[in-house]
Amino acid sequence: MARKAYIEIDPERCKGCGLCVNVCPQKIIKFSKEFNAKGYHPAQQIDPDEKCIGCGFCYMNCPDTCITVYRIPKE
Amino acid sequence: MARKAYIEIDPERCKGCGLCVNVCPQKIIKFSKEFNAKGYHPAQQIDPDEKCIGCGFCYMNCPDTCITVYRIPKE
Amino acid sequence: MADKTLLKGTEAMAEAALRAGCQVYFGYPITPQSELIEYMAKRMPEIGRTFLQAESEVAAVNMIYGAACTGTRVMTSTSSPGFSLMMEGVSYIAGAVLPAVFINVVRGGPGLGDIQPAQSDYFQGTKGGGHGDYRLIVLSPATIQEAVNMMFDAFDLADRYLNPVLIIADGLLGQMMEPVELPDFLMPDRMPNHDSWALRGKGTRKKHSVTSFDLDPLKLEEMNLANFEKYRKIQQKEVRYEEYLMDDAEVAFVAYGTMGRILKTTIRMAREAGIKAGMIRPITLWPFPEKPIQEAAKKVKMVMSVEMSMGQMVEDVRLAVSGKVPTPFYGRTGGVVPTPTEVFEALKREWEAIV
Amino acid sequence: MADKTLLKGTEAMAEAALRAGCQVYFGYPITPQSELIEYMAKRMPEIGRTFLQAESEVAAVNMIYGAACTGTRVMTSTSSPGFSLMMEGVSYIAGAVLPAVFINVVRGGPGLGDIQPAQSDYFQGTKGGGHGDYRLIVLSPATIQEAVNMMFDAFDLADRYLNPVLIIADGLLGQMMEPVELPDFLMPDRMPNHDSWALRGKGTRKKHSVTSFDLDPLKLEEMNLANFEKYRKIQQKEVRYEEYLMDDAEVAFVAYGTMGRILKTTIRMAREAGIKAGMIRPITLWPFPEKPIQEAAKKVKMVMSVEMSMGQMVEDVRLAVSGKVPTPFYGRTGGVVPTPTEVFEALKREWEAIV
Amino acid sequence: MNGKVAFKRPDSLTAKEFTYCPGCLHGVAHRLVAEVLDELKLTGQTIMVAPVGCSVFAYEFFDVDGTVAPHGRATAVATGIKRSLPDRVVFTYQGDGDLAAIGTAETIHTANRGEKITTIFINNAIYGMTGGQMAPTSLVGMKTTTSPYGRNADSEGYPIHVCELLQNLNGVAYLERVSLLTPKDIIAAKKGIKKAFTAQARGLGYSLIEIVSTCPTNWGLSPVESLEWAKQKMLPEFPLKVFIDKVGDVK
Amino acid sequence: MNGKVAFKRPDSLTAKEFTYCPGCLHGVAHRLVAEVLDELKLTGQTIMVAPVGCSVFAYEFFDVDGTVAPHGRATAVATGIKRSLPDRVVFTYQGDGDLAAIGTAETIHTANRGEKITTIFINNAIYGMTGGQMAPTSLVGMKTTTSPYGRNADSEGYPIHVCELLQNLNGVAYLERVSLLTPKDIIAAKKGIKKAFTAQARGLGYSLIEIVSTCPTNWGLSPVESLEWAKQKMLPEFPLKVFIDKVGDVK
Amino acid sequence: MSLSGKKYHSTIISGFGGQGVMLIGQTLTYAAMTEKLHVTWIPSYGPEMRGGTANCTVVIDEEPIGSPVIDRPTDVIAMNIPSLLKFEKCILPGGTLLLNTSVIDREPTRTDIHVYRVNAGEIAGKIGNDKVANMVILGAFCGITGVLSLESVQHAMEKKLAGKKPELLEMNVRALQAGKIAIEGQ
Amino acid sequence: MSLSGKKYHSTIISGFGGQGVMLIGQTLTYAAMTEKLHVTWIPSYGPEMRGGTANCTVVIDEEPIGSPVIDRPTDVIAMNIPSLLKFEKCILPGGTLLLNTSVIDREPTRTDIHVYRVNAGEIAGKIGNDKVANMVILGAFCGITGVLSLESVQHAMEKKLAGKKPELLEMNVRALQAGKIAIEGQ
Numbered sequence A, B: 001m002a003r004k005a006y007i008e009i010d011p012e013r014c015k016g017c018g019l020c021v022n023v024c025p026q027k028i029i030k031f032s033k034e035f036n037a038k039g040y041h042p043a044q045q046i047d048p049d050e051k052c053i054g055c056g057f058c059y060m061n062c063p064d065t066c067i068t069v070y071r072i073p074k075e
Numbered sequence C, D: 001m002a003d004k005t006l007l008k009g010t011e012a013m014a015e016a017a018l019r020a021g022c023q024v025y026f027g028y029p030i031t032p033q034s035e036l037i038e039y040m041a042k043r044m045p046e047i048g049r050t051f052l053q054a055e056s057e058v059a060a061v062n063m064i065y066g067a068a069c070t071g072t073r074v075m076t077s078t079s080s081p082g083f084s085l086m087m088e089g090v091s092y093i094a095g096a097v098l099p100a101v102f103i104n105v106v107r108g109g110p111g112l113g114d115i116q117p118a119q120s121d122y123f124q125g126t127k128g129g130g131h132g133d134y135r136l137i138v139l140s141p142a143t144i145q146e147a148v149n150m151m152f153d154a155f156d157l158a159d160r161y162l163n164p165v166l167i168i169a170d171g172l173l174g175q176m177m178e179p180v181e182l183p184d185f186l187m188p189d190r191m192p193n194h195d196s197w198a199l200r201g202k203g204t205r206k207k208h209s210v211t212s213f214d215l216d217p218l219k220l221e222e223m224n225l226a227n228f229e230k231y232r233k234i235q236q237k238e239v240r241y242e243e244y245l246m247d248d249a250e251v252a253f254v255a256y257g258t259m260g261r262i263l264k265t266t267i268r269m270a271r272e273a274g275i276k277a278g279m280i281r282p283i284t285l286w287p288f289p290e291k292p293i294q295e296a297a298k299k300v301k302m303v304m305s306v307e308m309s310m311g312q313m314v315e316d317v318r319l320a321v322s323g324k325v326p327t328p329f330y331g332r333t334g335g336v337v338p339t340p341t342e343v344f345e346a347l348k349r350e351w352e353a354i355v
Numbered sequence E, F: 001m002n003g004k005v006a007f008k009r010p011d012s013l014t015a016k017e018f019t020y021c022p023g024c025l026h027g028v029a030h031r032l033v034a035e036v037l038d039e040l041k042l043t044g045q046t047i048m049v050a051p052v053g054c055s056v057f058a059y060e061f062f063d064v065d066g067t068v069a070p071h072g073r074a075t076a077v078a079t080g081i082k083r084s085l086p087d088r089v090v091f092t093y094q095g096d097g098d099l100a101a102i103g104t105a106e107t108i109h110t111a112n113r114g115e116k117i118t119t120i121f122i123n124n125a126i127y128g129m130t131g132g133q134m135a136p137t138s139l140v141g142m143k144t145t146t147s148p149y150g151r152n153a154d155s156e157g158y159p160i161h162v163c164e165l166l167q168n169l170n171g172v173a174y175l176e177r178v179s180l181l182t183p184k185d186i187i188a189a190k191k192g193i194k195k196a197f198t199a200q201a202r203g204l205g206y207s208l209i210e211i212v213s214t215c216p217t218n219w220g221l222s223p224v225e226s227l228e229w230a231k232q233k234m235l236p237e238f239p240l241k242v243f244i245d246k247v248g249d250v251k
Numbered sequence G, H: 001m002s003l004s005g006k007k008y009h010s011t012i013i014s015g016f017g018g019q020g021v022m023l024i025g026q027t028l029t030y031a032a033m034t035e036k037l038h039v040t041w042i043p044s045y046g047p048e049m050r051g052g053t054a055n056c057t058v059v060i061d062e063e064p065i066g067s068p069v070i071d072r073p074t075d076v077i078a079m080n081i082p083s084l085l086k087f088e089k090c091i092l093p094g095g096t097l098l099l100n101t102s103v104i105d106r107e108p109t110r111t112d113i114h115v116y117r118v119n120a121g122e123i124a125g126k127i128g129n130d131k132v133a134n135m136v137i138l139g140a141f142c143g144i145t146g147v148l149s150l151e152s153v154q155h156a157m158e159k160k161l162a163g164k165k166p167e168l169l170e171m172n173v174r175a176l177q178a179g180k181i182a183i184e185g186q
């Protein structure tokens, strides 16, 4: 199964609120172990199984506009 | 037919607004020709035919609480 | 004399404001200012200007704030209790460095007071009835003609310095009629250009922001210092006053607005009685004509303040005189207008005390 | 030292107000005063007093007016923009000759400003930010202990003179903690008796009326004159100030509240550097301690005012000094608190200029 | 003649003559309130708050303790009184400019808090005292000194319906719009006022009686014409109705 | 990777990072408004009025001309702007303390005038900025720093329902209560916001979108718990609903 | 008070609300303006005036006017008894008091002033309209003081009543003239 | 600055929001009060502090305290790098700088002050709770300055934490002591 979609999270903007983690239907967003400059553990997408469906829920729920969602066009 | 009721109008309090004149169902209130100290023609009851029924409409409508209504008890 | 018309003071000020380019007016009725708002209600639609009766003075002053943000010539008028309600908004407008014109047709206070002419809002206007370090430019006319001309000055000052301007009048000036010459309508090209900061939608330029705050006190201090630098310039350049028979004066009256006008009669009485009285009549209450009073204090024997209040401007007079000569005060309060005669009597008493 | 507790200034003032007999409190949240209203919200129900958060400062001041009409000990607290909104109501309360206590925890202004400590509402408090001829009794504490004791004084003065009393504090005093001794709760028999005028339902007596107006200016003038007669008494009897190292002083600082406290450190620095500095710290801002400053002006070489503002109280200092000695001013604005060191530097400059 | 008094000035009014214009219904409203105070025997324990408006002197006309609030703030003042003395009866008497323009926030929040006070609200669709300016309740098209071309709904909005606005607030215990245009209306108005004070006396919450009234002077009509105009123009806009009644039957 | 952008920060936001607490939905509301401005191509002609409240800096976050109104007066300020420049788009962004406590009169009268502006109203049932005091929309029993024993309906009243209050006013063109608690809600909210701005652009009158939001910091809950609490407690009190829609279908 | 003393008149016009005292004052003021004199008009105002006594003050001078408020007027026009009682005592010695005797049935007490009497109501009644009594008084006042020509007063009145019915205008003109005639010989 | 110079300390305690700097300051203040010293505590405040650096100032003196706001403190406790950068330069010559080296990985530049270093995070970790790092620092500070006895500080801490779990209390006490030990010999 080819990757359908993926997201980018701006780690410096992220405040680690976890709303994206909570809302992702595929449960593929996790907190990083690292701290960002603000002192938060930013969220990051961990999607080895290419489960992201590009639904945008994470984007919609993120209060700090950290997330960009990409969809990979079918060839 | 015996007099049933009558009213007293305080001529000095009266501002000649005419609301009592207007509302009396028996049409027995008229303006006096005289001026009172305020410069108004006060209302007065002219009831030679003893038509006053003591309904109190004049009292109710008078904005300046000039009117007292009396009812004559049946013997 | 050129062609004159007969107008009530309130109406004359309203018409003059329109001729001075006032585009938008917001206000709330209150005696003895209501004829002004009523005039605006009738006249502004006729000439394509915008009139709106606000739901309160608090709303009105904030509508002023909004309109001023767009760089539009805007004004309001009210009377004492209404101006008190505007204090927060006035402080915001001053803090946000915005141009706007206010008229306070002062009435007897405090509280509900009465609706007779008074001058007991001097402190509120000149010292800042609102919170924080700011100043209003405060003007006060003595005649309707002066009031008419002052409307042009007021809008110009507001636009030049980006600062609220307050005109303090009173019920006497407001209710009075006298012949007055109305200047022509201001041409649009004489109108201010506030393109560099006004909020009008950013279009293709960078966005503009207008605020009255900075949570960093050092930055807020910078804003305040810039404002006070501006105030210093205003103090240097914009002091306005009238000297009346001061050349040979031994007593200098200081009085403003209607009181300054009434005093001219007193001064004639005094001179007939052999007391060489003159007057310095502040036209700008802020900036206060400190220097001319200082100069006068070097020549006269006494500087006497007369106000329709318990004594407010007299503090500025005393600050200027700084102990050089006696500075007696005469005033009436609560909407009582001193008559020329009673002031003359007061002058005689004070004069006898020092000669 | 007796038993002390550690409290924030805002909380200490709140607790002290309750012990001083405050029965009813109305207020609206605003930084840096919110801890006071929050303390009241928690504490008043515990001891059977009445707390209500108003929908705005305008509503709050009018609730105060209502409660004061009943002769109940009532207070509110706010910070600068909120106090501006109260100006109409304050003028009414003063005009209606009613007792009430206000606290303004002043923050940087004008406008929204910031939430840091400031003293730029001095004019508003002392000269009358509202309209009309009236005065507030204005107190300003320098330490939390003084603030605590002052609450008792404030209610007493309000009740004795039937006049609103304003306590001007600032965020520094409000947010600071220091050990403080709390006086006991006031006994009910120490409470004022306002039976002769208060509105409590007429029962079998004649009706009472409380108003702030008379449409006849001569009668309104009488009301004002009676108030000013009262003010004269207050000026005679109720001036409070602290003198600090004034005995041998060559320089008199004048500063109030937190600034007065900070200056004590500056003064120690100055004395270590050989400049004999002292201070007159006004505790009542109105009535202003004019006489002690006049007396000082006879002995010292300079009277220097320091404020957390662009210079407001300095006008009262200059009125008192009346040109006798130089009256320099040092201030910071917008919520910046001058440090002891910078004031010391300023002192040195001014001192060198005159010696 | 030896009649028995059937109707006479209520005791809760002082002897002072009203300062209202001839035919102004403020006076009728006063009388009704006073009658209710008499009947409920509340006079001695009542405190009233007069507004700024034509009825600024109302505190002199009622034989109760009273004060005058700043324009629009009567219910805030009343709240201050009631919270200080919860067992007293407190009422405000307010015009439409006072209550529904500058005093809007105080009106809504007092009602919402269910403040145990009563408001007598005189809706004459105009600012009477200051000389006939537009009120929030002025009718669309109505000419006033500040709407000289007639109130324009598009730029000045529609008349505010105070009862309709307040009817969603839980704190309100009694809410009715009445008028004083006919004897029947007057009798109904009195009943409403009595219920409103009863609601307060029983601690049920806030009560308000809106009274559709007249302003002959600023409407430019005679007192009698004013009644007619009010019937024709005001009543369709401000229909008479009980909006909230948590009181039930009152003797 | 070479995906195509499906969702990204709207252009009508500046680069500035939001100053809100982690998980605060103010940020989501901002993004939706910015997306709508982008889509309706209104950015260049829009002027915004920020309130005093947590969103005091909103004027910095939107890439439009803007100012900050005194606490509660945003719609009055917006009125001043709109009347001066009738062809611009003006919106206010206000919290519940700002709009429904101190600003009640301005809110009602702006709506009643049918002022052609749009209000984004964030209802988080608390005063966020000043540290968690009781708001007019705080729930009965809710503990806040000024209702430490829980809001008491009898003395402090019931939560104010802004939409229910405004729905009787003729001047309102679009009025809806939405939430941001689930992706579905967020999509619906955006649709509402778009209609609100469309109402303005078409000159239909006043539009207001009430957004049921959260305040994790002052509710003392985590961001995710806050969503849950809002669903459980806020939505029953503040049901989502279109109250007025004079706009019709919008593409 | 005028230093020159030439054409100076400070006049208080006082009466019941409905007697048209404001119009008398404004007409006078307008006429003075057309004669290029300095002039101020100021009313008493306020709701407490409702139904009570209203008055206004007109000051006419050849020089710029100091005080528009006058405690010692040169002339008083009293249209009713309260006005007479209130203002008689203020008139400057040698000044003028004009009484509307159709309402005032008592006599002034001062002897150091000139008193004129006009039964304005009666004269107006003869002209056919009670309401023009105020113009009768104004005509009389012009005749007494001579400060303004009847022509400019008439012109001013026409301005003020512009738009009113021609009959009414004509009656007002007749009232003015009748007033002037009425005081001739007093 | 104390004229007597006896027991005078003006201390700025600064760090991230969550590091408990306010509690350090208040505990110190409380302890000073119980030792009958004059003392003031003042926080920096305001929403702009949210998530950023917070600090408070404690002034302890045997005499009444003048300024509670201090621009030249005798001591600084820096819990993070921004605090070090901001406050190092203010310390009075001869004053004290206490560094939390579990967060601060850089060195101060001043040579005219006494610098102490404590790895509070590590020590707290050993005690079993990262959160007691602030008490480690407080213990160290008491050891350095000797202005207050460890007993009164401990008592103050117990007051402040009244109602908390006994284990927690006990850990805090151990942290205090460990902090004091940590700077011995520095």
Ligand SMILES: Cc1ncc(C[n+]2csc(CCOP(=O)(O)OP(=O)(O)O)c2C)c(N)n1
Binding pocket: C028, C029, C030, C031, C057, C081, C082, C085, E052, E053, E054, E055, E071, E094, E095, E096, E097, E098, E099, E122, E124, E126, E127, E128, E129, E130, E135
């Ligand atoms: C703060 C303030 N603003 C304005 C006024 C002026 N004012 C007095 S009464 C009034 C309106 C009165 O209208 P309404 O409330 O309808 O009462 P009515 O006279 O019609 O009975 C106004 C605007 C005032 N006294 N105070």
Ligand SMILES: Cc1ncc(C[n+]2csc(CCOP(=O)(O)OP(=O)(O)O)c2C)c(N)n1
Binding pocket: D028, D029, D030, D031, D057, D081, D082, D085, F052, F053, F054, F055, F071, F094, F095, F096, F097, F098, F099, F122, F124, F126, F127, F128, F129, F130, F135
């Ligand atoms: C006149 C005035 N009163 C009070 C304040 C203090 N204040 C600032 S924001 C605010 C309330 C904020 O609550 P809300 O409007 O609900 O916005 P939120 O912070 O919850 O988003 C208050 C009371 C102020 N700035 N000005």
Ligand code: SF4
Binding pocket: A005, A006, A007, A023, A024, A025, A026, A027, A028, A029, A045, A051, A052, A053, A054, A055, A056, A057, A058, A059, A069
């Ligand atoms: S786009 Fe959808 S599936 Fe992909 S990470 Fe975001 S929420 Fe999860």
Ligand code: SF4
Binding pocket: A009, A013, A014, A015, A016, A017, A018, A019, A020, A021, A042, A043, A061, A062, A063, A064, A065, A066, A067, F023
């Ligand atoms: S929703 Fe945004 S801010 Fe919150 S954790 Fe996810 S990316 Fe970070």
Ligand code: SF4
Binding pocket: B005, B006, B007, B023, B024, B025, B026, B027, B028, B029, B045, B051, B052, B053, B054, B055, B056, B057, B058, B059, B069
């Ligand atoms: S009581 Fe009735 S019938 Fe008698 S006068 Fe009055 S209205 Fe007329």
Ligand code: SF4
Binding pocket: B009, B013, B014, B015, B016, B017, B018, B019, B020, B021, B042, B043, B061, B062, B063, B064, B065, B066, B067, E023
């Ligand atoms: S209603 Fe009253 S005031 Fe009016 S005319 Fe009749 S008695 Fe006189």
Ligand code: SF4
Binding pocket: E019, E020, E021, E023, E024, E025, E026, E054, E124, E128, E129, E214, E215, E216, E217, E218
């Ligand atoms: S102005 Fe109108 S409301 Fe006021 S008293 Fe006269 S008629 Fe009544």
Ligand code: SF4
Binding pocket: F019, F020, F021, F023, F024, F025, F026, F054, F124, F128, F129, F214, F215, F216, F217, F218
């Ligand atoms: S305090 Fe509440 S509303 Fe304000 S930013 Fe934080 S979470 Fe959001």
Ligand SMILES: [Mg+2]
Binding pocket: E095, E096, E097, E122, E123, E124, E125, E126, E127, E128, E135
């Ligand atoms: Mg009305």
Ligand SMILES: [Mg+2]
Binding pocket: F095, F096, F097, F122, F123, F124, F125, F126, F127, F128, F135
């Ligand atoms: Mg909120």
